[in-house]
Amino acid sequence: MRNFRAWAPLLALLLALPAGRALTAGELESESAGSAELFDGTGRYAGTAAQAGASAEGKAQLLAALKTKVAVTGTPEQTAALNSLLARVLDSPTGRELAVQFVREDARASLSFEDIPGTQVFEINGRKTFNASGGHAHTTYDPPTVHLNSAYQQAKQEDAPGTLAHELFGHVMERRRAERHGVQDSYIYHQNEEANAGLIGWTVHAELGNRIDNGWAWIYMANPADYHRRLKSNMAYYAGTLSTEEMQDPLPAYQTRLRSAEGLLLRLPVKKEQNENWLKIIDHLVEAHKRAAEAFRTLREKINAAIAGVASDELRLKDIQTYLKKLIARCAGEAGTAWQRQLERDSENAYFAEQRRVMEEREKVLAGLMLGRTWDTEQPPERPGQVTWPQLEEMWKQDQDSSCGWRV
Structure with a gap:
């Protein structure tokens, strides 16, 4: 999968995707006026995000400046694809605005592909x-x-350009800002560190003309508190993040989350069995009641994907358990007390208030992009004639109420 032929469709797709709607993020593009010389070849960029978006030449100058700060590594095919992704990010108004900031912050990063454990590619x-x-x-x-x-x-x-913006601008550049405020050792424990990166990635993704089909984006915009609660069981790092209030006393929060992770882990076998039972029910409806097998194809794909994901869910929850136990242990003793006091002091740093202010601006931009859309309208069309979950549940209910007598 690492040869050029495999990458050719990706490169073509990245170059052919429609550009984002610049007006939706006009406020983000308004920077102070720069000099006539946008990029001098040494990494200094004196232009604005608006200038970069005004012409192909302006975008190329910003991209050249950005690439002096981002070292792309990998095979020739991989580096070509990653460079195309960097260029694609700059088709987004938010991407250009943040790229200018990245260069001016003198932030730096290396960029590459990696095989991430637990990843399974499947088809739906x-x-x-x-x-x-x-x-x-x-x-x-x-x-x-x-x-x-x-x-x-x-x-x-x-999805790749939005993810790149999320990681590069939402995490790497944010570290640079935290260092300037002297909170580089504690900012990563604040839950907005991930939420801010999420807003960046979702917005760039939408501005590039894509469907807003990331469930986390809709959850966050509907209820940020619910987003933060759900995210705590999604990854070990997230489980360790805290609200401003929790930073003043983190131990109870960590203890509660550990109990929650243990409960979720115990329920995984039940989740797997329930999904396996639905496959048996579909088989019964097809074989005994002559339902069309093709009508259940999409449901089978989704159920099989859920079953296949149980192993990675187990790994994820065990990682969360291990991490939370380490954090709980870190709270103990004099060193633990000192660490908790540092978190408490840093929670009042101006960095967090400024981050929250910026996030509110990003929320307004994303809300504008979501106007007229819903979670349902953003989902890709399904195959025609497919049985839906509610229909399957109704079929099973009718079967149980009938004289068929079959049980799972």
Whole structure:
């Protein structure tokens, strides 16, 4: 999957995707006026995001400046694809605005693909997809490192630019800002560190003309508190993040989350069995009641994907348990007390208030992009004639009420 032929469709897709609607993020593009010389070849960029968006030449100058800060590594085919992704991010008004900031912050990063454990590529409705993380950033490395999931070589190519913006601008650049405020050791424990990166990625993705089909975006915009609660069981790092209030006393929060993770882990076998039973029910409806097998194709794909994902769910929850136990142990003793006091002091740093202000601006932009859309309208069309979940549940209810007598 690492040869050029495999990457050719991705490169073509990235170059052919429609540009985002600039007016939706006009406020983000208004920067102070720059000099006539936008880029001098040494990494200094004196132009604005608006200038970069005004012409192909302006975008090329910003891209050249950005590439002096981002070292792309991998095979020739991989580096070509990653460079195309960097260019694609700059088709987004938000991407250009943040690229200018990245250069001016003198932030740096290395960028490559990585095989992320637990990733499985599968097909639903004729479209290849995967449910694992799209990437991650190691912000304490020198320079910080961004890894994108190598599964993007096979699936979900349209999601890759948003993920890159999320990691590069939402995590790597944010580390740089935290360092300026002296909170680099504590900012990563605040739950807005991920939410801010999420807003960046979702907005760039939408501005590039894509469907807003990331469930986390809709959950966050509907209820940020619910988003933060759900995210705590999604990955070990997220489980360790705290609200401003929790930073003042983190131990009870960690203890509660550990109990929650243990409960979720115990329920995984039940989840697997329930999905396996639905496959048996579908088989029964097809074999005993002569329902058309093709009508259940999409449901089978979704159920099989859920079953296949149980193993990675188990790995994820065990990682969360291990991480939370380490954090709980860290709270003990004099060193633990000192760490908790540092979190408490840093929670009042101006950095967090400024981050929240910026996030509110990003929320307004994303809300504008969501106007007239719903979660349902953003889903890709399914195959015609497919049985839906409610229909399957009704079929099973009628079967149980009948004289058939079959049971799972």
